Amino acid sequence: MIALLTAFQHKLILPTFCLAVAIGFAGYFMPWSTPIVEGIGFGYFLAGPLIHYFIYEVRNENEYYFYFNKGITKIILYGSTLILNLILGSLILLLWLNYM
Amino acid sequence: MAELHVDSISKWFGTNQLLLDIFISCKPGELIGLLGRNGCGKSTLLKIIFGSLKAETKFVSANGTVLQTLGDAKNRIAYLPQNNFLPSHLPIKKIIAIFGSPKSLLDNLHVKPFLNRKSAELSGGERRIIETLLIVNSKADYVLIDEPFNGVEPLFKDEIMNAIQERLTEKGFIVTDHDYRNIMAISNKMLLLENGGIREIKTLDDLVRNNYLPDS
Numbered sequence: 547m548i549a550l551l552t553a554f555q556h557k558l559i560l561p562t563f564c565l566a567v568a569i570g571f572a573g574y575f576m577p578w579s580t581p582i583v584e585g586i587g588f589g590y591f592l593a594g595p596l597i598h599y600f601i602y603e604v605r606n607e608n609e610y611y612f613y614f615n616k617g618i619t620k621i622i623l624y625g626s627t628l629i630l631n632l633i634l635g636s637l638i639l640l641l642w643l644n645y646m
Numbered sequence: 647m648a649e650l651h652v653d654s655i656s657k658w659f660g661t662n663q664l665l666l667d668i669f670i671s672c673k674p675g676e677l678i679g680l681l682g683r684n685g686c687g688k689s690t691l692l693k694i695i696f697g698s699l700k701a702e703t704k705f706v707s708a709n710g711t712v713l714q715t716l717g718d719a720k721n722r723i724a725y726l727p728q729n730n731f732l733p734s735h736l737p738i739k740k741i742i743a744i745f746g747s748p749k750s751l752l753d754n755l756h757v758k759p760f761l762n763r764k765s766a767e768l769s770g771g772e773r774r775i776i777e778t779l780l781i782v783n784s785k786a787d788y789v790l791i792d793e794p795f796n797g798v799e800p801l802f803k804d805e806i807m808n809a810i811q812e813r814l815t816e817k818g819f820i821v822t823d824h825d826y827r828n829i830m831a832i833s834n835k836m837l838l839l840e841n842g843g844i845r846e847i848k849t850l851d852d853l854v855r856n857n858y859l860p861d862s
Contacts (some may be wrong), residue, residue: 550746557735611731614698615784616745617720 550616551626558597562631563627565593587638598624648811649673650723650788650818652695653705657687665691666842672788672818677810679833681847681858688822688841689728692790695820696725708788724786728793730773734766735853738776745780754779756805766846770797775805782809782817789813791821795828807832845858 547561573580580588602623604609613623657667664687672678682688693699695706697716706713708722719725732741739761742751751757756775765773778794792808795803810819810832823829829836836847838856845856853859 553733553736553740553744557733577693606734608727608731609733611725611727612733612741612745614696614716615724615781615786617717619716626746 547616547618550613550618551623554613554618554623555626555630557601558594558627560596561601562590562593566590566603566635569593579628581642583638587635587642590631590638594627594634595624598627632646648709648787649707650709650820651705651707654703655691655694655701655705656703657694657699657701659692663842665694667703668839668842668844670695670820670837670844672820674787674818675815676729676835677814677819677833680820680835680839681826681829681836681853682822682839683858684824684839687842688819688839689792691839692725692792692820692822693727696723696790699726719786721785722787724781724784724789726778726781726789726791726794727797730770730777732765732773732777732780735764736775737762737764738768741776742780746785747780747783751779751783756802771802772800774798775802778806779809782813786817788818788820791819793823794821795823795825803828805861826859 566586566589569592570585573585573588574582609629610620610623650672651668656663657665659758668691669694670678680688680691694701694704697706697719698714705748706732707727709791711718711722713719739752742757752761757779758769759775760772765776768776774794774797778791781789781791792805798806810821821833822831838847838853838858840856840858847853847856850859854861
């Protein structure tokens with residue numbers, strides 16, 4: 547199960563990171579100007595599910611069947627995305643708060 | 647009892663009833679060929695049996711265990727969808743390992759040359775034979791295969807047929823394809839899905855009588 551979830555998430559890591567960084571920079575240039583690192587942390591909460599949706603629901607919907615055949619449902623796959631990005635985003639925010 | 651029992655499957659799309667109280671029974675050693683015209687609901691039926699698509703009514707059991715969710719089908723029913731499903735970002739060797747396929751697959755003539763290549767780098771036909779071998783050699787007792795010969799060259803077709811025949815003594819298969827000759831060559835029971843219902847086909851004449859083949 548862990549190997550399958552790792553394989554599933556492998557495809558999302560880089561695009562999620564890129565979108566989270568983009569959200570971080572976008573937040574910095576907004577009128578209320580959020581610090582970039584803080585924006586990246588919050589960005590992960592949003593970027594994870596968005597990238598998951600785009601990569602698997604829009605572009606590679608058929609790949610779900612690879613995981614379905616091993617008994618892994620969409621709920622488990624979305625759950626793994628939410629948990630992973632919640633952890634990554636929270637870690638960045640915690641490190642940032644400690645640094646401050 | 648060793649049997650895949652499918653009963654009372656009904657599926658509506660809006661106001662159209664696609665499947666009407668479908669019944670299918672498949673035992674290990676049986677290879678059921680499922681024929682039907684475009685849009686008659688063959689793929690929909692297989693997805694409902696597998697559990698990836700909901701139906702208005704459905705009863706599916708495998709070897710006496712009632713299957714209600716996709717998770718219940720694990721190691722009981724395997725499904726090969728119509729389009730390629732291998733993760734495109736992983737090398738074939740890794741895919742075989744995480745799918746839990748037998749190690750003998752690594753030595754297969756049609757798999758070995760591609761072990762270190764990502765599935766996205768393979769042609770549609772090459773991917774098709776690898777994923778068919780993955781599904782046929784899975785731990786599931788019953789295998790649903792949707793158009794395995796789609797885009798596959800004749801040599802690979804024979805390999806797919808052989809792979810299915812090799813596992814036929816221990817598994818039950820339900821296979822769909824648009825080319826009825828492929829289905830007739832490998833199946834020991836044929837069903838025609840038409841107007842939401844299923845009827846058994848014995849001869850080519852039955853296919854003509856049911857407007858699946860032209861009268862000529």
